[in-house]
Amino acid sequence: MQIRVGIKTGDLIQLDHSHLTLSSRDALRAKPTLGEPYALRSPVGLRADDGVVVIKQTGGAQPVGNKVLLEAGKPGGIISLASASTGKSAAKATSAYRGILEITAKGNSLRVVLITDLENYVQGVLQSEVPSYFKLEAMKAQAVLARTYGLRPRLPHKQLDGFDVCDSFLHCQAFYGVKVLTGMQQEAITSTKNQILVYEGRPALAMFSACAGGHTEDYQYCFSDPVTNAFPPPAIPYLQGVPEGTLPAGYPSEKAMRALFAMPKPDTDDSWSMQHFKWRVSLSADALEAHMHHVIEQLQKDPQFAPFIKGPQSGKFGHIKSFEVGKRGVAGTAINMRIKTSEGNWEISKELTIRSAFQNPDAKLKRLRSARLFFDQSFDSLGLLSRIQISGFGSGHGVGLQQIGAQGLATRGKNYKQIIEHYYRTAVVKSIE
Numbered sequence: 001m002q003i004r005v006g007i008k009t010g011d012l013i014q015l016d017h018s019h020l021t022l023s024s025r026d027a028l029r030a031k032p033t034l035g036e037p038y039a040l041r042s043p044v045g046l047r048a049d050d051g052v053v054v055i056k057q058t059g060g061a062q063p064v065g066n067k068v069l070l071e072a073g074k075p076g077g078i079i080s081l082a083s084a085s086t087g088k089s090a091a092k093a094t095s096a097y098r099g100i101l102e103i104t105a106k107g108n109s110l111r112v113v114l115i116t117d118l119e120n121y122v123q124g125v126l127q128s129e130v131p132s133y134f135k136l137e138a139m140k141a142q143a144v145l146a147r148t149y150g151l152r153p154r155l156p157h158k159q160l161d162g163f164d165v166c167d168s169f170l171h172c173q174a175f176y177g178v179k180v181l182t183g184m185q186q187e188a189i190t191s192t193k194n195q196i197l198v199y200e201g202r203p204a205l206a207m208f209s210a211c212a213g214g215h216t217e218d219y220q221y222c223f224s225d226p227v228t229n230a231f232p233p234p235a236i237p238y239l240q241g242v243p244e245g246t247l248p249a250g251y252p253s254e255k256a257m258r259a260l261f262a263m264p265k266p267d268t269d270d271s272w273s274m275q276h277f278k279w280r281v282s283l284s285a286d287a288l289e290a291h292m293h294h295v296i297e298q299l300q301k302d303p304q305f306a307p308f309i310k311g312p313q314s315g316k317f318g319h320i321k322s323f324e325v326g327k328r329g330v331a332g333t334a335i336n337m338r339i340k341t342s343e344g345n346w347e348i349s350k351e352l353t354i355r356s357a358f359q360n361p362d363a364k365l366k367r368l369r370s371a372r373l374f375f376d377q378s379f380d381s382l383g384l385l386s387r388i389q390i391s392g393f394g395s396g397h398g399v400g401l402q403q404i405g406a407q408g409l410a411t412r413g414k415n416y417k418q419i420i421e422h423y424y425r426t427a428v429v430k431s432i433e
């Protein structure tokens with residue numbers, strides 16, 4: 001089974017590459033839209049010129065039409081791609097792929113889609129998403145999910161972009177091409193071959209995250225409808241939060257969250273790594289005042305966030321007075337947050353928006369690790385905010401399988417099916433052949 005993977009630039013957001021360099025240990029082979037396939041010496045440079053792909057080699061530049069397919073000269077060979085636009089992500093500086101690269105000119109930039117076997121995609125996701133020290137059963141669970149997600153992504157890339165999934169963890173799953181597999185990675189893939197997560201006869205939405213910190217979350221408290229932006233969207237029966245052990249009574253009340261945070265070693269399957277389990281950041285009012293108004297303004301320009309930010313009528317941000325969590329999901333995730341300012345109230349909803357609102361260069365903070373959090377605020381003698389301390393659990397959205405918990409379950413002797421069925425109750429692992 002083949003899959004089409006959109007290759008983004010180094011910011012993991014854009015699809016438009018300005019210039020590409022492709023190489024392969026063997027020669028490359030090109031299949032232009034018009035004319036016969038032909039061999040190319042490695043490496044080749046590519047750029048776009050007004051809707052036409054131009055291949056540059058030492059002999060000169062050659063326009064090859066709107067689209068060209070490039071592959072390694074030998075069957076099954078590996079092709080390396082370096083994009084002039086990948087500077088920001090070290091993981092993607094140069095990526096090696098197995099398959100065919102479909103390069104299309106869009107104006108003066110290039111779009112890249114990797115056409116590859118589903119199992120090659122699973123391999124790349126496993127290598128990009130799972131630490132190589134993980135237990136075999138945890139890795140097998142992740143292989144089943146990677147395969148499932150490839151068959152049923154959350155976002156409608158197919159209609160919008162002409163591929164099945166992109167390679168960014170911000171949207172889909174991390175996929176930075178293939179490296180040499182460890183023996184255990186190989187075994188995780190081959191021993192689960194063709195197995196996927198199924199609900200009511202079709203591939204399930206296999207969401208997963210890094211660490212939930214005690215309790216996983218319901219889908220509808222973290223994600224909006226990918227088409228209508230409705231938030232919360234309808235619940236998904238198999239994406240309901242589950243406790244990872246014994247939590248303080250009344251969880252997720254703020255009181256219970258504070259009690260959990262204070263425990264040196266909670267009795268949960270994900271507390272083996274306390275550095276993943278909980279975190280704390282502290283921001284001065286000065287640091288908040290210096291950046292938050294600008295960050296909110298930027299988020300309002302991004303269609304991914306804009307619908308989830310509501311300001312006072314003046315549209316002005318004002319001086320920050322205090323922060324307040326509104327509703328919480330079953331894991332304690334803030335569904336919405338109120339920022340009280342001198343201009344009125346700002347309502348920020350959905351976990352990624354809330355996390356992103358705290359981006360702060362002074363604190364070297366890109367976003368909060370999660371939105372399963374609570375605030376401690378200090379005020380000066382005039383009653384003005386002087387500092388906020390944010391305490392939180394885990395990292396990522398916390399919906400579906402969490403990797404730290406899966407590793408904990410595997411350490412306790414659970415097999416991959418038991419691990420998956422713990423996180424996706426009512427969905428089952430099935431073979432597609």
Ligand SMILES: [Zn+2]
Pocket residue numbers: 155157165166167168171172173
């Ligand atoms: Zn995507």
